[in-house]
Every structure is written in C-alpha cells, then in structure tokens.
Amino acid sequence: MRILVANANTTEAITQACVAAARAAAAPGTQIIGATPGFGPAVISTRVENAIAAHALLATLAEHAGAVEAVVLAVSHDTALDAARQMMPCPVLGMTEAACLTACLLGGSFGVLTLGQARPYEELVARHGLAARCAEVVGLPLTPQQAIADPDGAAAQVLAAAEAMAARCDSVVLGGAALAGLAAGLQARSPVPLLDGIACAVTLAEAMVRMRLPKPRAGSYAAPQGREAIGLSPALAALLRG
Amino acid sequence: MRILVANANTTEAITQACVAAARAAAAPGTQIIGATPGFGPAVISTRVENAIAAHALLATLAEHAGAVEAVVLAVSHDTALDAARQMMPCPVLGMTEAACLTACLLGGSFGVLTLGQARPYEELVARHGLAARCAEVVGLPLTPQQAIADPDGAAAQVLAAAEAMAARCDSVVLGGAALAGLAAGLQARSPVPLLDGIACAVTLAEAMVRMRLPKPRAGSYAAPQGREAIGLSPALAALLRG
Amino acid sequence: MRILVANANTTEAITQACVAAARAAAAPGTQIIGATPGFGPAVISTRVENAIAAHALLATLAEHAGAVEAVVLAVSHDTALDAARQMMPCPVLGMTEAACLTACLLGGSFGVLTLGQARPYEELVARHGLAARCAEVVGLPLTPQQAIADPDGAAAQVLAAAEAMAARCDSVVLGGAALAGLAAGLQARSPVPLLDGIACAVTLAEAMVRMRLPKPRAGSYAAPQGREAIGLSPALAALLRG
Amino acid sequence: MRILVANANTTEAITQACVAAARAAAAPGTQIIGATPGFGPAVISTRVENAIAAHALLATLAEHAGAVEAVVLAVSHDTALDAARQMMPCPVLGMTEAACLTACLLGGSFGVLTLGQARPYEELVARHGLAARCAEVVGLPLTPQQAIADPDGAAAQVLAAAEAMAARCDSVVLGGAALAGLAAGLQARSPVPLLDGIACAVTLAEAMVRMRLPKPRAGSYAAPQGREAIGLSPALAALLRG
Amino acid sequence: MRILVANANTTEAITQACVAAARAAAAPGTQIIGATPGFGPAVISTRVENAIAAHALLATLAEHAGAVEAVVLAVSHDTALDAARQMMPCPVLGMTEAACLTACLLGGSFGVLTLGQARPYEELVARHGLAARCAEVVGLPLTPQQAIADPDGAAAQVLAAAEAMAARCDSVVLGGAALAGLAAGLQARSPVPLLDGIACAVTLAEAMVRMRLPKPRAGSYAAPQGREAIGLSPALAALLRG
Amino acid sequence: MRILVANANTTEAITQACVAAARAAAAPGTQIIGATPGFGPAVISTRVENAIAAHALLATLAEHAGAVEAVVLAVSHDTALDAARQMMPCPVLGMTEAACLTACLLGGSFGVLTLGQARPYEELVARHGLAARCAEVVGLPLTPQQAIADPDGAAAQVLAAAEAMAARCDSVVLGGAALAGLAAGLQARSPVPLLDGIACAVTLAEAMVRMRLPKPRAGSYAAPQGREAIGLSPALAALLRG
Incomplete structure (x- = not known):
C-alpha cells in the first residue's frame, strides 16, 4: 500500500520529520512517500499562508493522483482537506x-x-x-x-x-x-x-484503503468534470477537466 | 489479532450473521469470535429491551476481558457502548x-x-x-x-x-x-x-489495536476499582472490583 | 395516591433515606412506598454500574406496575428513565x-x-x-x-x-x-x-397524577407489546409481552 | 390556595374562558381569580401588541402582588414571563x-x-x-x-x-x-x-406553591429595589421601589 | 436624511448624550432627532423596567412614524427591537x-x-x-x-x-x-x-436608508393591520389599526 | 472613496457585471475599481476551484493593498474572506x-x-x-x-x-x-x-470606511509579519513579510 504524506508548506525538513513519524506508525507493507509543495509559505502560521498553501498542496497532490492509495495531509490545520477529498481518487485524511x-x-x-x-x-x-x-x-x-x-x-x-x-x-x-x-x-x-495526528492519520488511512469504499458520483465531493482554468500546473488542470 | 463480535440480544442466528460479516471485512490474521448473551431480549426493539440488554451485554463481555484485543458491539443501537469502554481493557467499537x-x-x-x-x-x-x-x-x-x-x-x-x-x-x-x-x-x-456498520467497526477495531493506545487512568472511562455489587455474574463482579 | 420511590442500587439505607425525604415532601394523603433492587451495585458511581443498575431498576419497577400511580427514581443519575417511562403504565420521574x-x-x-x-x-x-x-x-x-x-x-x-x-x-x-x-x-x-431532587420529583409526580394524561399509544414511549426474552424476572418478562 | 389567572389582553371573554378552564384543572381548595388588563390590545397577534401587553400585564399583576400565592399567565405567548417572575413575590407560570x-x-x-x-x-x-x-x-x-x-x-x-x-x-x-x-x-x-396550557400551568402552579421555594435575593430575578419611574400605576411604581 | 435616536428611559440627560454621540458619528447631511419617552423607568436596570420601557418606547416611536427615515434605539438592551421593526415603516436599529x-x-x-x-x-x-x-x-x-x-x-x-x-x-x-x-x-x-453601539447603529442606519429595501408585506414583521386596543396613545393606536 | 470589487475567477465578463452592479449601488463620490485574477478557474463551482481561487484572489488583492479604502469580494462563496481580512489594511466584505x-x-x-x-x-x-x-x-x-x-x-x-x-x-x-x-x-x-450581495456589500463597505475602525494588532486578524514564502507574486510576498 502506498500512502502519500503531503506537507502543505515548503520546508523540506518538516516533510522529512512527518515521513519518519508516518513510517513509525505504518503497518509492515505500507510504503510512505513524502511530498513538499513547490511554492508557498515556509511554515504556515497565518490565515493568509493557510489559504495560499491550499493551492500549493492541491498542486502537489495532483502530481500523485492515481499513483497512491491514500493521502495524509501533514499539516495540523487540515489545510484544503475538503478540496483534496473532492479532487483525489483515493481517501484523504487530515492529521488533526x-x-x-x-x-x-x-x-x-x-x-x-x-x-x-x-x-x-x-x-x-x-x-x-x-x-x-x-x-x-x-x-x-x-x-x-x-x-x-x-x-x-x-x-x-x-x-x-x-x-x-x-x-x-x-x-x-x-x-x-x-x-x-x-x-x-x-x-x-x-x-x-x-x-x-500523523500516527492516527496513517493508521486510519490504512483502514480506509482496506474498506475499498467507492468515491461519490454525486454531490460536492464527486470529482470535478470539465472545469476550465488558466495558469495552473498541468496535473492540476487535468484533474479539473476530469 | 482476536476481535470479539458481541451480540446484545439472545438470538444466536443474528450473532452468526454478524460474525460472518465481520470475517468478510477482517484482515488476514484477524480472528473473529462471536458471543451471545445468556439472558435478555430475543431482538431489541424497545427502550426497555435496550436497557436490559446493556446488562446482558456487559456480562457477556466480562467473560472475554483480557482474552481479546478488541470488541465490536454487534447491535445497531450501540447498546452500553460507554459502559463497555469503561469496563474492558481493550478498544470497544459500536457498529453505528x-x-x-x-x-x-x-x-x-x-x-x-x-x-x-x-x-x-x-x-x-x-x-x-x-x-x-x-x-x-x-x-x-x-x-x-x-x-x-x-x-x-x-x-x-x-x-x-x-x-x-x-x-x-x-x-x-x-x-x-x-x-x-x-x-x-x-x-x-x-x-x-x-x-x-459491522465492516466499518471491524476495520477500525483493527486500526485501534495497531495504535496501542493506553486506557485512561483518570475520569469516567478509567476501569472500575473496588466497586461492590450483589447478584452479578462472577466475571462481571470481578471487573467491578478491579 | 401511591408513589413508588425506587432506589437503583442495593443499599437499603439509601432507600430508607430517600423514602423519608419523599414523605417530608409529599402532600397529605400521598403514600410513599420504597423499593430496593434485588441485585446490582451497592452504590452507583461508574458507567458500568449505572448500566447494570438500569436492568435491576426495571426489574424492581415491574413488580409494582399497576399498583402505584407514579414512580420517582431515587437515583441522581436518572438511571433508565426513558425505559422506565416506556415500560410503566404511570408517570415516572427522575430526581435530577x-x-x-x-x-x-x-x-x-x-x-x-x-x-x-x-x-x-x-x-x-x-x-x-x-x-x-x-x-x-x-x-x-x-x-x-x-x-x-x-x-x-x-x-x-x-x-x-x-x-x-x-x-x-x-x-x-x-x-x-x-x-x-x-x-x-x-x-x-x-x-x-x-x-x-427528591422533593421536586415527589411534588411534580403528584401534579402529573392529577393531570391524568394518557400514555402514548404510538412511538418509542408506547408500552412494549409481544416482545420475547429469556432469563428475566416473571414480572419484567410479562411487561415485555404486554 | 389562591391562584391568579391573568389575561394579557383586554378581552374579558377570553379571561372568563381561561378562568373556567383553570377551575376545571385546579385541585379542590384552590381558588382561581381572573384578571384582565385595563389597557392594551383586544387580542394579541403581532409583535407590537405583545410588547404593549407586557406592560399592561405587569400593571395588572402588580394589583395582586402579595394577595395570591401563584400566577398563571393566560396568554399563549408567555408574555412578560421573565419580568413577571422578577416582579412578583410568588411563582409565575406561563401556559406554553x-x-x-x-x-x-x-x-x-x-x-x-x-x-x-x-x-x-x-x-x-x-x-x-x-x-x-x-x-x-x-x-x-x-x-x-x-x-x-x-x-x-x-x-x-x-x-x-x-x-x-x-x-x-x-x-x-x-x-x-x-x-x-x-x-x-x-x-x-x-x-x-x-x-x-392552562391545565398544565394551574397544576404545576399548585405544585410550586407546595414546594415553598424562596425568591432569589441575587441576580436578575431578585425583586427590584429603589427603581424610579414616572407615569406608572401606583401599584407598579411601588413594586419597582421595592 | 433624518434619523430618530430614541431613548427607552425617561432620563433626558441620557437622550442628550446619545444624540451628541450620534451626531459625532453621522455623515454630513444626516439630521439627528432625539426623543425621550413620556413615561417609564428613569434608567432601565431590571427585567421589569425593560418590559415597561418597551411600551414607552413604542409610544415614542409612533409619534415619529413617517417623519424619519430610520430609527436608532438608544438603549443597550435593544429594548422592543423586534416590535419596533414590525411597527415602523423605516429601518430600526438596536445599538448592541x-x-x-x-x-x-x-x-x-x-x-x-x-x-x-x-x-x-x-x-x-x-x-x-x-x-x-x-x-x-x-x-x-x-x-x-x-x-x-x-x-x-x-x-x-x-x-x-x-x-x-x-x-x-x-x-x-x-x-x-x-x-x-x-x-x-x-x-x-x-x-x-x-x-x-451608537456610532455603529447610526452609520449602519445610514447604509440601510441608502439600500431602500421595502418593508415585508408578509410574516411577523409586516405592519399591523386592523388591530384594536384600548387606552393607548392615539399615534400608537393608529399604527395598530394600520 | 475607492472600493475594489475583486472577482475570484478569471472570467472578465463576470468582473464587469459585478462592477456595474456595484456602481449602481454606490453612493455619489464612491469610485468602483474592478479586478480579475491572473490565474485560476474560469468559474468557481467545485471545492477544488474555490481553494485554488483563494490564492488567486489574495494575489489580486495584494496588488491593490494601500490603494483602496475597502474591498468587496465579488464571489458568492465569500472565497478567502478571512485571509483577505487578515492581509489587507482596509475593510474586506464578502457579498453573501x-x-x-x-x-x-x-x-x-x-x-x-x-x-x-x-x-x-x-x-x-x-x-x-x-x-x-x-x-x-x-x-x-x-x-x-x-x-x-x-x-x-x-x-x-x-x-x-x-x-x-x-x-x-x-x-x-x-x-x-x-x-x-x-x-x-x-x-x-x-x-x-x-x-x-453586491449591493449590500458595497453599501456596508462604505459604512465601514466611514467608521474608521483600526485594524487589530493582536490575534489571527492582525497583519502577517516576517512570514517567508517562495514562488509567490512580489506583492503577495511583500504583504507576508509585513
């Protein structure tokens, strides 16, 4: 099982610390993959940074859509949790x-x-x-x-x-x-x-993967379809188009 | 890992159906053990039966305390959930x-x-x-x-x-x-x-076992200690004494 | 008017103290009858004991169904209040x-x-x-x-x-x-x-008796009908059968 | 026991109907006294009328302060209930x-x-x-x-x-x-x-009288003391002065 | 624009202080008109006084209905706010x-x-x-x-x-x-x-006037119509008749 | 008075429509300035787009910080409202x-x-x-x-x-x-x-400007100070640095 542990800020050391914590909590056979956004705040501590980091986090997740079986957002503000759940084809968990x-x-x-x-x-x-x-x-x-x-x-x-x-x-x-x-x-x-948060999220992510629940096809958590945008990363734009 | 799937009513066929559902949801290596109370309602459908079944369920759980690593209450009313959590030394999950x-x-x-x-x-x-x-x-x-x-x-x-x-x-x-x-x-x-409910409860029970969280030592979920009672089953009375 | 003051634990001295308090609060002409369960905790102070006492209390009440015009539950946790209301043909009040x-x-x-x-x-x-x-x-x-x-x-x-x-x-x-x-x-x-609590419950119980309101014939407070169970006291089993 | 049944509007026929209903619900020995305001709406059916009727009702109650043992507000909006409770030296009940x-x-x-x-x-x-x-x-x-x-x-x-x-x-x-x-x-x-509402309020008013609870001496339900006003009825002004 | 600043108690000095504060907050071109009730408490500090002042305040407002474009209630309890909104043909704001x-x-x-x-x-x-x-x-x-x-x-x-x-x-x-x-x-x-409160209420009152929103014609904020009453001031009685 | 009407999506026609509506609602002397983000969704209709648009909107607002006296967010989801309030030195209103x-x-x-x-x-x-x-x-x-x-x-x-x-x-x-x-x-x-929404937001924005309330210097709405980030627009990065 591959679980993406995605940091929402651009400090690589925080990503590494979260990846290590996730590995300590994961079951044997679970592979933890870390990811750090390519832009955005060094450390989120204001409302402004949190809003910017939501975009950065979604762009990061989009690179991994389809290649992981679950996502853990490694940010205690649960940044962009609802949007990530709508966008990704797999379970997404916020650590808090x-x-x-x-x-x-x-x-x-x-x-x-x-x-x-x-x-x-x-x-x-x-x-x-x-x-x-x-x-x-x-x-x-x-x-x-x-x-x-x-x-x-x-x-x-x-x-x-x-x-x-x-x-x-x-x-x-x-x-x-x-x-x-x-x-x-x-x-x-x-x-x-x-x-x-990381230990709980990784263990529950493993549980969610094992439950094999389908993604909603209706409502505001169904995947975007045919949405147009400009200036976004190719992977993010592709997920919006569906 | 041993998980007890405890029915709260006395209809053995319901216990068997729940055990089968639990086995279908469980991970390889998880052992599902069914239990049916020795007294109480055939099927719970009133407030009175639910209150009686709480005692019957606790008496049933007491027989397994220490011998299982988690409990799933196989009753959609989540009968006696808080009391079972206080009493048992392991995680207890209600299906609903x-x-x-x-x-x-x-x-x-x-x-x-x-x-x-x-x-x-x-x-x-x-x-x-x-x-x-x-x-x-x-x-x-x-x-x-x-x-x-x-x-x-x-x-x-x-x-x-x-x-x-x-x-x-x-x-x-x-x-x-x-x-x-x-x-x-x-x-x-x-x-x-x-x-x-059964599938969710069994899978989350496995996750809770893996998290190895301790039982509270304070508050109203700490195990009973030195409580006296009369007319209870030996196992239940023993757990109240602590 | 006959009011049952039912203790939920098995300590007779608590029953007697509650009966005395109830008599002090009752109107002239009100007869206070005490009852103590035949099994269960000596004094309720945990969730487990409260759940067990609910059964014990219902079994106690069942002995008096039809013989009293109101019930006061003499236990500050209002143990089994909703089940007792469903089961009994008369008003039931919790002291808290x-x-x-x-x-x-x-x-x-x-x-x-x-x-x-x-x-x-x-x-x-x-x-x-x-x-x-x-x-x-x-x-x-x-x-x-x-x-x-x-x-x-x-x-x-x-x-x-x-x-x-x-x-x-x-x-x-x-x-x-x-x-x-x-x-x-x-x-x-x-x-x-x-x-x-006892003074309020006894006085309001007298008021409820005087209002002569009927018992609901629908919903989850209507009396149980045709419910089967095993191992219960004859009086309790009879009330479940309706 | 004397209970005042106070209408909040100026339609005497409504007062009489409420008094009759109150007498039907009252215990033997309870005396029901009706009262109708001297000014205000004929029938309350707007927010404006309800606000005006609050003053009219308080002025009516003030005439009876000390002369009744409880008050029932015979108006389904429970008009001025909190103010009446603060002002009167006895229990006040709203019918709804x-x-x-x-x-x-x-x-x-x-x-x-x-x-x-x-x-x-x-x-x-x-x-x-x-x-x-x-x-x-x-x-x-x-x-x-x-x-x-x-x-x-x-x-x-x-x-x-x-x-x-x-x-x-x-x-x-x-x-x-x-x-x-x-x-x-x-x-x-x-x-x-x-x-x-009238039947419930009268029976509970009788219960409150029997409980003999004191009036609060602190907080916003303690009786007014030393409050000055102009243009009020003598009885109302006297209660404000304390 | 004419805004009425209506005190709910009978102390003229408080009215004058509120009028001065309102003038300091008002835009150029806004005319502030003060009003003091003709009866009621000197200063509201109890529930009883607040209920009486509601009538006094409505009677005061009624004198100005149609002659002002907005009302600010200069009383921190927002006395009679809902009734005043129903009664007056213009926006009414409470300072708190x-x-x-x-x-x-x-x-x-x-x-x-x-x-x-x-x-x-x-x-x-x-x-x-x-x-x-x-x-x-x-x-x-x-x-x-x-x-x-x-x-x-x-x-x-x-x-x-x-x-x-x-x-x-x-x-x-x-x-x-x-x-x-x-x-x-x-x-x-x-x-x-x-x-x-006064500064906020006056500035928002000016905004509400500029929005020119109509008064509701349905529901409990529509103006009273055909309501009869006795003993009220002519202006207040006229507004109740519609 | 200069009010920025900021669209959160990249469809210029929507910006123009909102600007026209804002001008119709504004007081004489208020200047309405429109702004359209340089990247992001054409029209927001999913959670993913809303999260991305938050960043785009903040980047747009940052270009105008200090040059306008108030901001109206011309998007019915009130996108990034709390972050915009923290970031900008002037009042920010969401239309809904x-x-x-x-x-x-x-x-x-x-x-x-x-x-x-x-x-x-x-x-x-x-x-x-x-x-x-x-x-x-x-x-x-x-x-x-x-x-x-x-x-x-x-x-x-x-x-x-x-x-x-x-x-x-x-x-x-x-x-x-x-x-x-x-x-x-x-x-x-x-x-x-x-x-x-636009009419209400513009009129209330004018009111907020007239109230001249200071920006908080403490708490999560105080302006960011000394926050580092990478890959952001110069104006946005400058506001984060404070």
Missing part, C-alpha cells in the same frame, strides 16, 4: 481530524492541546462538526521555537497540561507540528491517552 | 458509531438510513455528538421481517432512498441489522458510498 | 430531571452542584435537552464519605458554592445522594433557591 | 412553557400545534431553552375565527395533525387560545398525549 | 445588535464588555442569534455611577479588559450607556477594535 | 456574508435562495456563525446557464420561491452570480425583501 475521530473511537470527550492561540483549533474542530465531543482547547504559552529548543521543558509542560485537562477530557489530541512525536514518550505518564 | 465516524473520514455530511422510526437513530447520533455532521435520518416504511422476506424489494428501496439522500448526504450509513450486508451489493449502483 | 425542570419553572438559568466530577452531570443535563438552561455544573472536591462524615463542613462548602454560582445561576440543583436533604437547612441563607 | 415542561416530564420529544404561523412558537420554545426537546412546530391553516366557528372541523384537523406528528413527537402541546379546551375531548383518540 | 453585526463585518469573533452582570448580555446576543460569533461576555466589577465618577479609572479598566479579551476576541463591543463614548479615546491603545 | 448581515439588520429570520445545491450555502452560513438566523436555504433546480438563457423564466421561479419562503423567512438573500441583479426588478412583487 484523524486524531479527533480516533478520540471519538476511544469514547467520551477529548481535548486539544497546542502551542500559542487556542482559537484557530477551536474553529477547526467546529468546522469538522466535532465541537460537541471537544471539552476544551488549551494553548500552551510556548512558541514552536521554544518547544524545539527545549524539548524536555516542552514535554514537562505538555504532561502538566494533560494532567489538568484529564478533569474534563478522556483523551488529548496534540495539535501542531512542534508537538509531533511527543505523544509516544509521554503516553505512560499521562492520565489519559495522548493522540498524535 | 463506527460507520458514522467512517463517514466523517470520507468527508462532508452523512445520512442514516434505517427501517421504521428515524427518531431513535437521530437520538443516537446526537448522543454520539455527531449531529452536526448528519444531514438527515430516513426511516423506510418497512419492517425487518418484510426486508428479510423480500431482499430484492428491500434492496430496491434502499437504493432509491440513497439516490434521494444524495442531494444532501455525501455518504449513507445503513442502520439496523436487517440492512446489514446490503451495502456491498448496492455500492456500485449508489451515487454515494454506503456504509455497513 | 425533576429538579432541573423545577428550576426552569422558577425562571432564568440554573446551575447544578455535585460532589466530585462535574462531567457526568453535564452529560445528563445535555441528554435531557436542558443544556441551554444550565449555566454551569460545579463539582465540589469532596467525596460522599467526607460529606457524610462532616455534614456541617459540607453544608458550608455548599453554601459558599451557591453564593459563587449566584453570579450566573438563578437557582441551584443539588445533585447526588450525599447532598440530599441539605437544601431545606440552607435555603434561608442561600442567595438563590436550592433544589432537592 | 408549562405545557412544554409537562411534555418533558412525560419523556421524549414534544411537538407544538397551533393555528397560523409556526415561527413565533419556534422562537418562543427556543427562548425558553427547550428547542432540543421540541421535534417540530406545526401551524394549521386555520384562523382562530374559523376554529371557533367550526369547532368540530377544527377538532378533526387537530386530531389528524396529532396523528401525523406522532411519527416524531411523543406528546403534542396545543398552543394558542383558540385550541384551549380541545385537549380533553380528543385525548382518548390521539395516539400521543395532548397538553393544554 | 448593530455593534455586534459590525464586529461580524470586521471578521472573526467578538467579545462584549459591560459593567456588572454579564448574563443579560449573553442572553441578548443569543436572542439575536449571534452566540456563535461571540467568544465571551465580560462584566467589569464597576457600577455605572463609579464609571461616571471616575472616567479615567473606568477607561483604564476597559483597556485592561480589552487587552485580556484580545486572546479570544478579534473585536470588543462596549455594552451599556456608561461605556458610551469611551471607544474613540481608547481605540489607538487597544489591541483590537472597540465598537461603540 | 454582507447580504446575510443586512438581513439581520432587517430583523427576524432570513432565507437563502440559490441555483443548484443548497448544501454549500448552508455550510457557508454556518461557517459565518449565522445559522441561528437562517430559516432555510433553497436551491432552485436551474443551472446558471438556464437562468441566463431565460431570465424571465428564472425571475418567475425566484419570485415563486420567495413567496413560498415567506412562510418562514422575513427576507431572502439571493446567492450566486447568476441571480445577481434580479433583486431590484422583483422587489416590488416579493412579499419579503430580496437582498443582492
């Missing part, structure tokens, strides 16, 4: 949505823990229609740079937050690239399960 | 919740199609916190007996309903035992994917 | 729902004050469809044992909490058996009314 | 809210059946925070005049609507003065209970 | 709703900052159907008298609150007459825009 | 959101009428947080091509739909470019006001 749905399968309410502002993740959970299952979103007062410079300090703060969140949450989704990979090391000490 | 979460992974909005009253499934979806993703619940004017007596007629009605629901739904969950197994045969002719 | 609806009749928003985790009561209020009227649920950091061992200390904590909750709540529902009976003594000192 | 809360005590979902536009009752139910319990609001294409001129025809339409609504509703609240009194005659033929 | 809708046009989530209890503004925002856009309502522990006596201290508290609210809010609506006029002076120092 | 907010200012509930699928507009209204004000979204069974080929037939269908929607809606927003311009001609015959 996948972690939230895994939390639902565990039962009860989940929390989301991230760095910086909580608000964008609250919006994301609501847009995914999962607000009723989400007890709280907590933003640690840390920048990604600080978290990467002092991983032990960041881990301690994450664990303390998870302990506090356990009063209301039956599991905690770790949101944001800077927290990726922390879950495994802290799992044994956390009172509730910690969910890593 | 699993199908709804699979629909979420496909993207967009889902519908639920069932026989008879729509209202109980609306309540179930709401209790699962997924009402925001559910565009409609449709109850076909058919009894389970009629559906089983005339499977071709039932299939035609399901297909017609799916075509109508595609105006608002990007996928359709088939709810209720009498519709189990219909999805595969109609998939190619339906405008949107049809989701079968 | 009754207190919440009394709060609605007082006007404005209510709060719920309990011992320990707030989350289960938040879920209960939401399942009753009353979340829009509930401003907050507060869990005091006290165990039931502590509250019973030091009633004056518990009363002081309840009063302090009610004073703080009055900033958002126009009345406060006391949830959980360990707080039962506190309302009357603190009423005069609390800035907003304190609502005791 | 009381019927909706009685429906909640019966269990499941309720519907509201009225004449003409459904929308205002949808807004009213939502403002009462009970939308989650209300499955639908149905407006029959009849004017109050037509319903009064042909009561048998109206009854037949109400019964037909109740039968259709039973597919989604476990009880039906009859909203609007023109349907008052119909419930009793149709009860035996309706598949689900029909709830009459 | 107008500020909230301006916040929506700025994008993201807004907060509301007021003096005293937050709860009434939470209810108001919910009744306007805008709760999904409102991140929080904060009530400063200040009375209007304190705010007016120490404007610099009040301004410092407002600024501090706005800085704290900026963690969740993209703009802040200042609610309540005592905060009127503060926005302009603090705007440059606040991290997010501060919205003044 | 502007029409919905105008409907709120009129009072009561609004409906949305469009061609084809209703679902995307339901999602859009929900994402704008306005679902509580929206009574229904109706999709006429017409393609844009059919509407343009037979404008009288389309107008008749729109009017018939508006008449039916008036049973639940106090105003109707016309969504989608093919219905643009119909409102004015049908206004006199419709029972409730018809709202045209």
